[in-house]
Amino acid sequence: MRHSESLTKTLNMFVVVLLIPVVAVNAFTESSSKRVLEISERYMSPKTYLIFDPCNTNKPGNRTVSCAQLRRQGHNLTTQYNITPHDKFLVWCDMETDGGGWTVIQRRSKTEGGGTEFERSKKDYDDGFYNSHSSSYWIGNENIHALTTRPNSKQVLRIEMTRNTKEKIIVHYSTFQVGSKEDYYQLTIGGYLSPNGSDYDALKHQNGGRFVIADGSYHCDSCSRSRISGGWWFTIRGCMQSNLNGRKLNEVRPHTKGLGITWYKRGDSSSYQYVYESVEMKIRDADYGFCTGEMAK
Known part of the structure; x- marks a missing residue:
């Protein structure tokens, strides 16, 4: 038991x-x-997270940051619009040329006349200026910097120059970027293409150059202040190869190399004296064709 x-x-x-x-x-x-x-x-x-927005369609506060964005939204009239890549400002948008969507950053109009309209101070070039009578203008270095350095914002540059002989010169650069004020608005340029041939790649000499005004503190061994004008990306190795902000001359003037609007044609020294009736510089998103479906056509 x-x-x-x-x-x-x-x-x-x-x-x-x-x-x-x-x-x-x-x-x-x-x-x-x-x-x-x-x-x-x-x-x-x-x-839901927005990780990649290459077409700039969703900006905080529904901001409009470029003419390319406006064109994709259905705006097709070439006129002035407000955009806000940082602070709001007024720009000319070309909604017609090559599919439209171009933000015009510089214009030398036919009605500007000869003179020193672009002989401006450093502050003017930084902030931008506009002539209401001629519609010639410079959008401003700060604005160009904002447009070319925002996220997903690689830009292409198109330049249209019309000589007094009515010859039209068009050049494209697939890379165009302008640095900050602290970097003296340093220029990055590359990827030249032109229907006029390979001899008009004048801006390549300014690649890496800082933006300088002619009447400012400027040192260049290959040219002097008396032979340049306006504000541009002047460099020691090619300070007179291009300057689209030079004086707008109405006739050929001997011994004025680099003083007027200048765009050097390789192998043609007479191109330094070309007289230009009008000039426009305009930029657009590099992926514009992809975002609008143009590449699929």
């Missing part, structure tokens, strides 16, 4: 020992299940 009671106690202890791990496992499983549920609820809730 005693032996039977002892055996019963032993078996009961064994059952208790077996039950303890089972209870522990159940408790762990229940706790883990709740924890997994908490994690799932916390980290697997549906959320």
Whole structure:
């Protein structure tokens, strides 16, 4: 009898020992299940993140940052619009040329006349200026910097120059960027292309150049202040190869190399004296064709 009671106690202890791990496992499983549920609820809730917006269609506050964006929104009239890549300002948008969407950053109009309209101060060039009578203008270095350095904002540059002989020169650069004020609005340019041939790549000599005004603190061994005008990306190795902000001369003037609007044609020294009736510099998103579906046509 005693032996039977002892055996019963032993078996009961064994059952208790077996039950303890089972209870522990159940408790762990229940706790883990709740924890997994908490994690799932916390980290697997549906959320929407805008990781990449190459076409600049979703800007905070529905901001309009370029003429290319306006054109994609259905604006097709070539006129002035407000854009806000940083602070709001007024620009001319070319909505017709080569599919439209061009932000005009510089214009020398036919009605500007000869003179020194672009002989301006550093502040004028930084902030921008506009002549309401001739519609000639410079959009401003700060604005060009903002337009060419915003996220997903690689820009192409198109330059249209019309000589007084009615010859039209068009050049494209697939890379165009202007640095900050602290970097003296340093120019990055590349990827030349022109229907006029390979001899009009004048701006390549200004690649890496800082923006300087002719009447400012300027040092250049290859030219002097008396032979340049306006504000441009003047460089020591090619300070007179191009200057679209030079004086607008109405006739050929000998010995004025680099003084007027200048765009050097390789191998043609007479191109330094070309007289230009009008000039426009305009930029557009490099992926504009992709974003508008033009590439698929």
